[in-house]
Amino acid sequence: MKPDKDWRHYPGRIPRRRPKRWRRPDHAHWQGGEHLRKRRGMFFRFLAMFGLLVTLVAGGMTIVALLITRLVEGSPGTAVIVWVSGCGLAIALPLLAAVLAFRTFRRVANPLAAVMNAADAVAEGDLSVRVPEFSGRNEFTRLAHSFNNMTEELQRADQQRRNLTADVAHELRTPLHIIQGNLEGVLDGVYDPTPDHIEATLDETRLLSRLVTDLHTLSLADAGQLSLNLEPVNVADLLADVATSFSGQAEAQGVALQVETAVLPPNTHIQGDAGRLDQVLSNLVVNALRHTPEDGRIILTAKLVDGSVQIQVTDTGEGITEEDLPFVFERFWRGDRARTHSGGVGGGLGLAIAKQIIAAHNGKITVSSIPHQATTFTLSFPVETAV
Known part of the structure; x- marks a missing residue:
């Protein structure tokens, strides 16, 4: 007869310890x-x-x-x-x-x-x-400090690469799902292939095309291979062209779009690519129109400051909070995380591209803002006096 319980589980039995397994050191x-x-x-x-x-x-x-x-x-x-x-x-x-x-x-x-x-x-x-930084100011202390700086930069770059990959996947996924859903709905007879429906699907393909183009531009800028057709660019004419391009949209939104170059010396030029500079200013004006309410103002100004040409795009819109200011030039950043591509909101690459283009022109771009009052983007370039 078999016992009711296995003999190994009797209360009186003293358990035998098993030898510890060898563990590989971490x-x-x-x-x-x-x-x-x-x-x-x-x-x-x-x-x-x-x-x-x-x-x-x-x-x-x-x-x-x-x-x-x-x-x-x-x-x-x-x-x-x-x-x-x-x-x-x-x-x-x-x-x-x-x-x-x-x-x-x-x-x-x-x-x-x-x-x-x-x-x-x-x-x-x-x-x-990280390497322990020993006391003193000898060569090995500087070597340890330089090594730690290098690993910190590598770690930051690796994290940015991971974030960029995740952001790109997210940005591509949304329009692709919309296009796929619309086309499947047409094939299944859920949607009628009306011109409006086709146009909405086409808008998503344009968004994908713009996102791919922006990513290509950023990759070229990061590699130092962004092609620029450098020539003397008249600053007053540049601002006038940008204002003319958006005057109709600004008027339709009830926003006053003004250009102020009276304080700029006549015939002031900067060495740059007119198309790329127009792209930067157009992006800033589009952002300003997006966040400026009716009866607001957008002002394009240019002046000489300490031997440099300073171009400013100022709007009387909703502004940017102090917590968000350090991140406005980061890729795929948006102040309002709830926004999507609907309503004309872009992919979050415009300001990152603008910063790279300005850097390629040996210039600088900064931003200052007072929430619910005004936001100013300032571009500074070396001045070139036309002959």
Whole structure:
């Protein structure tokens, strides 16, 4: 008869402990062991050098003592003094060398081993590793500081790449789903292929095309390959052309669009690509029109400030909060996270592209804003006086 319960589960049985399995050391433990191994290797190298140095010093002192003893010829007291002095020097100099070697080992071997170990970790993909920055202002302290700065930049760039990939996937997914849904609805007979429905689907394809074009422009700018047709550009004419392009839209929205270049010296030029500069200013005006209510104003101004041409686009719209100001030039950033592509909202790449184009012109772009009052984008360029 089998027992009701397995004998292994009887209360009186003392459980037998199983031997612990061998666990592979984690990366941190391995990293510490690798660091110790490198330190030991450097220590033995220094020890070998120290031994060679002691041998050379002792042998040299012995030879010098013998030569001096022969030169004095026969004075026992002088001979003793020479030998004692020689032995003292033979002992003191190696001790001094040992102290110097020990200090050198601490100041050189430890930082080098730490940097080498951290470099191996970075090569394995661990961008969070940092090198201890030792006290002092020697070359190895600067090396550790530079290495840490490098890994921080690599970590930041890697995070930006991951964020960009996720943002691109999100931005592409929305219009693709709309196009796919509309076409499937037409095929299934849910929607009639009316001109309005086809036009709505076509708008999504235009959005995809614009997003791909913007991403291509950003990739060229990041690689320093953004083509520019540089020529003297008249600043007053540039602002007038942009205002003319958007005067109809501004009038339809009840927004006053003004150009102020009276304070700008006549015939002021900047060296740049007129098409790219028009693209930047058009993007800023579009954003201003999007966020400026009826009876508001958008002002395009140009003036000379400290030898540079300063172009400003100011609107009396809703403004940007202080918390959002540092991020307005980041890719796929939007102040209102609830906005979508509907209503004319873009993909969030316009200001990032504008910053890259201005940088390619050796210029700068900044933004200042007072919430619910005004926002000003300022572009600064080196001035070029036309001949």
